Amino acid sequence: MRNLFYKAIILFLVGGFVMSCADNDKPNYQFMPDMYEPIGYEAYGEYDVFQNGQEAKLPAEGSIPRGWMPYDYENTPDGMANAKANLNNPLPYTEDNLNEGKQLYTIYCAVCHGDNGDGQGILAEREKILGVPSYDDAGRAITEGSVYHVIYYGLNTMGSYAAQTSEEERWKITHYVMNLKNELEGGEEIPFEEGKEASIAEANPVEVERAQENAEEVQGEGAVTGEEEEQNNN
Numbered sequence: 339m340r341n342l343f344y345k346a347i348i349l350f351l352v353g354g355f356v357m358s359c360a361d362n363d364k365p366n367y368q369f370m371p372d373m374y375e376p377i378g379y380e381a382y383g384e385y386d387v388f389q390n391g392q393e394a395k396l397p398a399e400g401s402i403p404r405g406w407m408p409y410d411y412e413n414t415p416d417g418m419a420n421a422k423a424n425l426n427n428p429l430p431y432t433e434d435n436l437n438e439g440k441q442l443y444t445i446y447c448a449v450c451h452g453d454n455g456d457g458q459g460i461l462a463e464r465e466k467i468l469g470v471p472s473y474d475d476a477g478r479a480i481t482e483g484s485v486y487h488v489i490y491y492g493l494n495t496m497g498s499y500a501a502q503t504s505e506e507e508r509w510k511i512t513h514y515v516m517n518l519k520n521e522l523e524g525g526e527e528i529p530f531e532e533g534k535e536a537s538i539a540e541a542n543p544v545e546v547e548r549a550q551e552n553a554e555e556v557q558g559e560g561a562v563t564g565e566e567e568e569q570n571n572n
């Protein structure tokens with residue numbers, strides 16, 4: 339009986355000695371490693387199973403970012419003529435849209451085109467840039483479509499504003515430019531359209547759905563509001 343008692347103590351000591359070598363920071367012995375090691379791929383990792391050996395793929399052809407709509411008219415004289423004849427402003431002509439258009443116009447366009455659109459902006463006055471037309475130039479006969487097209491692609495020495503502005507902002511600027519043209523021509527004040535959806539998003543059911551989805555997704559993330567996310571997308 340006593341013998342058994344000593345044996346138990348020795349077994350306990352040896353056991354304790356062996357256990358003390360275990361390192362809790364490392365995984366234990368793995369019998370079936372496949373069950374432990376995931377085969378998920380690291381973002382941007384190199385793996386032979388993929389084409390080009392790259393985990394990161396290019397988007398499928400024809401995919402577009404959320405909230406961004408492709409612009410169908412080509413950057414050619416034909417494309418411009420086509421936009422000039424067929425493209426219309428989807429935003430209603432409201433006081434808000436016009437005022438926002440004015441702000442954006444003052445930021446981006448007035449340096450060359452002048453506050454009233456006569457082509458006498460500060461850069462034109464100082465001859466830093468030549469050939470800035472007045473918006474009532476009869477030979478150009480600008481339309482909503484042609485204005486949007488020129489903001490999107492630029493024209494000769496005028497650069498493109500597609501990177502600085504969203505689709506909606508470009509249409510607001512367009513409203514303001516057409517308003518300036520009308521003033522230069524001495525036309526009667528254009529009446530505001532009321533009671534219509536005030537933005538492209540509101541006029542487009544798909545956009546409304548997206549905006550709701552976005553709002554649900556970001557709920558709880560605190561800092562990001564739906565509006566900010568829309569700006570990021572653009």
Ligand code: HEC
Pocket residue numbers: 443446447448449450451461467468469470471478480484485488489493494495496497499511515
């Ligand atoms: C750096 C100076 C400059 C700025 C800034 C600028 N433009 Fe222009 N814009 C020009 C010049 C120069 C032309 C004449 C281009 C030509 O016909 O070769 C022009 C032409 C135009 C035309 C006439 C296109 C036609 O149908 O012939 C419109 C409309 C126009 N700009 C709108 C805008 C708007 C809107 C903005 C702001 C988003 C803007 N521009 C900013 C220099 C500028």
